[in-house]
Amino acid sequence: MVHEHEKDSNFIYFLFFIFQCSKEGVKDSILAEEESLIGASMESLNKSVENFPSDPKVYFHRALRRIEKDDFGNALKDLNQSLSLLPDNQEALSERAELHFILKNYEQALEDYNRLLELDPFQRSYYYKRSMVYFALGDKLESVYDYLLYYDKENFNKNVFPASEKKKKRILLKKKMKEFKNNHEMIAEDFDFPFGGPDAEAYRRTQTYGTYNSIFDGLHLGEDWNGPRKGNEHLGDPVLTIADGLVFYAEDAGSGWCNVVRILHKIKDKEGFTFVDSLYGHLQDMNVNPGDYVKKGQQIGTLGNCRGKWVGHIHWEIREKDLPIGGGYDKKVPKEFVHPTQFVKKHLKKK
Incomplete structure (x- = not known):
């Protein structure tokens, strides 16, 4: 059943x-x-x-x-x-x-x-x-x-x-x-030095642009700056952007560079617009990230010594072309590199 x-x-x-x-x-x-x-x-x-x-x-x-x-x-x-x-x-x-x-x-x-x-x-x-x-x-x-x-x-x-x-x-x-690059309102109309307030007050160049350095067997492609006191007494001092621009690099570049910030600036000229790249090397700290827009005089980092590798200073360059970071020295100064102090003085607004 x-x-x-x-x-x-x-x-x-x-x-x-x-x-x-x-x-x-x-x-x-x-x-x-x-x-x-x-x-x-x-x-x-x-x-x-x-x-x-x-x-x-x-x-x-x-x-x-x-x-x-x-x-x-x-x-x-x-x-x-x-x-x-x-x-x-x-x-x-x-x-x-x-x-x-x-x-x-x-x-x-x-x-x-x-x-x-x-x-x-x-x-x-x-x-x-x-x-x-x-x-x-x-x-x-x-x-x-x-x-x-x-x-x-x-x-x-x-x-x-x-x-x-x-x-x-x-x-x-x-x-x-x-x-x-396409926004014509984002123009750097005024430049200044990257430290010490207007006109790099009290700060001094410790190595000039284009001078021969026997240690590196090459010509210096930028300028080194430190505060009025010698040695590492200015570690942590503010480093400022020289003009309005866009941060496109901010990282530890290793070797003798350590922390590096690079900023792109747009300048109006007779033919339209040109671009320059300002580089700030050996920073102790960085206060910006790639993609940040910055205004002239804004703090982007602090003066450093590359984790004790150098005496405290900032290595500062201005370039008219986007190039690899490089080594800070070369057998001859490439045409894309610009004398930083002369460039700023040329583009500094008259007070």
Whole structure:
């Protein structure tokens, strides 16, 4: 004799069995559809697009077939359509990024690789491919960052997120730099010395611009300044920005530099605008970050001695071109470097 609850139980098992079979059947049919698309001719793919215009897979597979035939323009249209229906499909994004690169649409390729790395930051190959895009765009620094991240396979996982955060900051800074350069109201109309209030009161040069230094066997590319008292008695004195501008570098540069701040200033001239970069080295502390807008006379740091490596002073440079930090000395003074005191006196507003 079969009890009622056993009947119910058997019926439930029966329903579950039917459900499993139907699920497997659906899965098999999907796989069969995928396989048919992979091996399909252009004619059948065109029919699939007509029959299933809202299915991203048919556009994706037709794009692959078109890429095989070097029909890149139409392949790109198919990939765009596929991604409009399924925006975060990594396969389609990856194919489109590579296709953009082939077609020299480097900005679009960069957008796709950025999105791919948002979706999967641990896919090492994306960093390598994005490094090539950056190189093609002429951004060699970002290209090197990505390549080193890709190359250091052993430490890749622990480096990904710190590198990603640094990249976000670099992207934000680039955006601010662009805004700064295009904003004609952000002009440095007055310059002054970076210490001691107006006209560097009581402060003194301890090494002048362009003088030969036997220790470094080179010419000094900036000026060294300290307070009226000798030695390290002025450690911690305020260091001020020489004019309005945008901070684009503020970090420990290592070696003999230690903390360095660099600020971009925009100057109006007869032809429009020119830009100069002021550099402040050996700081004990920094009071600004990259991306900060600063006003003339604002404190950006304090006088230091590079953690005891030098007697306390500030190394101050002015450049007319964005160059690597360098070493503070050279066999000859490059044309991009400017005499700091002469520059400030030339642009100092008459009281």
